[in-house]
Amino acid sequence: xxxxxxxxxxxxxxxxxxxxxxxxxxxxxxxxxxxxxxxxxxxxxxxxxxxxxxxxxxxxxxxxxxxxxxxxxxxxxxxxxxxxxxxxxxxxxxxxxxxxxxxxxxxxxxxxxxxxxxxxxxxxxxxxxxxxxxxxxxxxxxxxxxxxxxxxxxxxxxxxxxxxxxxxxxxxxxxxxxxxxxxxxxxxxxxxxxxxxxxxxxxxxxxxxxxxxxxxxxxxxxxxxxxxxxxxxxxxxxxxxxxxxxxxxxxxxxxxxxxxxxxxxxxxxxxxxxxxxxxxxxxxxxxxxxxxxxxxxxxxxxxxxxxxxxxxxxxxxxxxxxxxxxxxxxxxxxxxxxxxxxxxxxxxxxxxxxxxxxxxxxxxxxxxxxxxxxxxxxx
Numbered sequence: 001x002x003x004x005x006x007x008x009x010x011x012x013x014x015x016x017x018x019x020x021x022x023x024x025x026x027x028x029x030x031x032x033x034x035x036x037x038x039x040x041x042x043x044x045x046x047x048x049x050x051x052x053x054x055x056x057x058x059x060x061x062x063x064x065x066x067x068x069x070x071x072x073x074x075x076x077x078x079x080x081x082x083x084x085x086x087x088x089x090x091x092x093x094x095x096x097x098x099x100x101x102x103x104x105x106x107x108x109x110x111x112x113x114x115x116x117x118x119x120x121x122x123x124x125x126x127x128x129x130x131x132x133x134x135x136x137x138x139x140x141x142x143x144x145x146x147x148x149x150x151x152x153x154x155x156x157x158x159x160x161x162x163x164x165x166x167x168x169x170x171x172x173x174x175x176x177x178x179x180x181x182x183x184x185x186x187x188x189x190x191x192x193x194x195x196x197x198x199x200x201x202x203x204x205x206x207x208x209x210x211x212x213x214x215x216x217x218x219x220x221x222x223x224x225x226x227x228x229x230x231x232x233x234x235x236x237x238x239x240x241x242x243x244x245x246x247x248x249x250x251x252x253x254x255x256x257x258x259x260x261x262x263x264x265x266x267x268x269x270x271x272x273x274x275x276x277x278x279x280x281x282x283x284x285x286x287x288x289x290x291x292x293x294x295x296x297x298x299x300x301x302x303x304x305x306x307x308x309x310x311x312x313x314x315x316x317x318x319x320x321x322x323x324x325x326x327x328x329x330x331x332x333x334x335x336x337x338x339x340x341x342x343x344x345x346x347x348x349x350x351x352x353x354x355x356x357x358x359x360x361x362x363x364x365x366x367x368x369x370x371x372x373x374x375x376x377x378x379x
Contacts, residue, residue: 002029002220002221002222003220003222003225003253003256003257003258004028004029004220004221004225004258004259004260005029005218005219005220005222005225005226005228005229005257005258005259005260006024006025006026006028006029006218006219006220006259006260006261007025007216007217007218007229007259007260007261007262007264007267008021008022008024008025008028008216008217008218008219008261008262009021009215009216009262009266009267010198010215010216010217011198011213011215012198013054013061013063013064013198013199014063015063015066015067018061018063018064018066018067018198018217019066019067019070019071021067021217022064022067022068022071022194022217022219023067023071024261025194025217025218025219025261026071026192026194026219028219028260028261029219029220029221029260032071032072032074032075032192033075035133035135035191035192036072036075036077036133037075037077038075038076038077039076039077039078040077040078040132040133041077041078041080041130041131041132041133042072042077042078042079042080042131042132042133042134042135043080043081043082043109043127043128043130043131043133043134043135044065044068044069044072044079044080044081044082044106044135044137045082045083045134045135045136045137045154045155045157045158045190046059046060046064046065046081046083046101046137046138046139047059047060047137047138047139047141047149047154047157047196048060048083048085048095048096048099048101048157049206049207049353049354050095050207050354050356051095051097051098051099051356052098052099052207052356053098053099053100054099054100055211056211057139057141057199057200057201057209057211057212058139058141058201058206058207059095059099059139060137060138060139060196061196061198061199062099062100062101062103062104064137064194064196064198064217065081065101065104065137066104066105068135068137068194069081069104069105069106070105072106072135073105077133079105079106079107080106080107080108080109080131081096081101081104081106081107081108081109082108082109082110082111082127083095083111083157083158084111084112084125084157084158084159084160084161085112085157085161096108109127109130111125111127111128111158111160112125112160112161114126114127114130115160116159116160116163117129119183119187120183121170122159122167122180122183122184122187123159123160123163123166124158124159124160124184124187124188125158125159125160127158128158128188133191133192134188134189134190134191135190135191135192135193135194136151136154136155136188136190136192136193136194136223137154137193137194137196138150138151138153138154138193138194138195138196138226139154139195139196139197139200139201140195140196140197140200140201140214140216140230140233141200141201141205141206141209142201142202142203142204142205142206142209142273142274142275143205143206143275143353144204144205144206144275144276144277144349144352144353144362145174145177145277145347145348145349145353146174146177146178146181146241146242146243147236147240147241147242147274147275147277147278148227148230148231148234148236148241149205149206150195150223150226150227150230151185151190151193151195151220151223151224151226151227151230152181152182152185152223152224152227152243152247153181153243154193154223155181155184155185155187155188155190155223156181156184158184158188159184164350165325165326165327165350166327167180167327168327168346168348168350169327169328169346169348172346172347172348174242175242175245175246177242177348178242178243178245178246179246179250181243182243182246182247182250185223185224190223191221192219192220192221193218193219193220193221193222193223193226194217194218194219195216195217195218195219195226195230196217197214197215197216197217197218197230197233198213198214198215198216198217199211199212199213199214200212200214202272202273202274203273203274203275203276204275204276204277204352204361204362205275206353207352207353207354207355207356207358208352208355208358208360208361209273209275210273212269212272212273214233214267214269215267216233216267218230224243224244224247224252225257227241227243227244228244228254228257229257229259229264231244232264232268233264233267233268233269234269234272234274235268235269235270235272236272236274238254239254276307276362277307277349277362307347307362307363308340308342308345308347308362308363309340309345309347309349309351309352309360309361309362309363310340310360310361310362310363311331311337311338311339311340311351311359311360312359312360312361313337313359315357315358315359316337316338316357316359317357317359318337318338319356319357320338321354321355321356322338322350322351322354322355322360323338325350325351325354326350326351327346327348327350328344328345328346329344330344330345330346331351
């Protein structure tokens with residue numbers, strides 16, 4: 001697998017301009033013809049997290065999806081569009097309608113309805129076997145658990161609905177969870193990954209963050225290489241991302257990533273806002289001094305440093321998405337509203353990830369507040 005990543009500037013979702021940018025990015029890594037042959041059944045897998053308008057930058061923009069489908073047809077491939085939604089209240093068909101993807105020119109498949117196969121204890125949709133090729137069309141976004149979400153995590157979308165919650169329960173530690181994500185990506189084996197970074201998301205993503213104009217389309221054969229460059233553009237050390245640090249331990253070599261197209265330096269952001277949980281991770285790493293502290297004090301310091309989700313009753317619509325999605329049933333009703341049991345919470349942040357009403361936030365603790373202040377002394 002090649003470690004080449006193409007970067008093309010694109011500031012608009014005008015369909016023709018997006019088409020040309022996507023086409024140019026793929027051409028830099030060899031052209032779509034080296035992947036798609038006539039008659040091939042090709043699954044286009046977008047980021048389809050929630051049934052919200054494209055303007056919120058939660059999902060892959062339909063103009064990027066349309067461009068990929070148009071290019072597949074030019075190679076005489078047969079495009080299909082599908083995903084397995086992570087929630088329990090909304091099916092793929094509804095999501096595609098709400099995100100304006102139903103008129104992209106591809107047949108829609110609801111992969112969550114096709115059952116699953118187990119790969120070493122990981123359930124992945126049986127539907128992936130029905131296609132000759134998978135193209136991963138992901139979104140440039142922040143994420144409460146993995147800091148950023150791009151190409152690697154997008155393959156997790158092919159784990160059927162409630163199986164996602166089971167994997168969060170089986171892998172409660174972020175490092176273990178990210179190793180599992182790497183295995184899912186290896187099972188899915190997308191032939192090509194394309195990143196919609198025209199308008200991405202910063203802050204408390206992947207659903208409650210803020211749209212951020214980034215102006216870039218990325219294309220790569222290797223999902224890890226794409227995520228590495230995405231982190232660079234966000235102004236982060238890529239190895240602070242737990243997915244990439246786990247990949248390095250398994251043999252991924254960042255020094256072999258080659259950027260094609262425009263210089264990477266032109267794209268690096270100086271003001272990109274990371275999720276609030278990233279500050280919590282910074283505190284935990286800083287007090288990786290835990291090993292030097294008396295054992296009986298460690299649980300108390302850990303409790304002060306880690307972040308727990310809290311539900312804002314004023315924003316809560318009582319849709320129950322968070323209650324049903326919690327892998328450890330840590331959310332119960334109290335005084336008419338859902339409430340997180342902090343003792344049971346494993347900090348997977350599924351509730352935050354799936355709340356379309358932005359009613360789930362993070363409890364601000366004193367250590368994290370101090371860390372943020374020290375990192376941003378002028379604020």
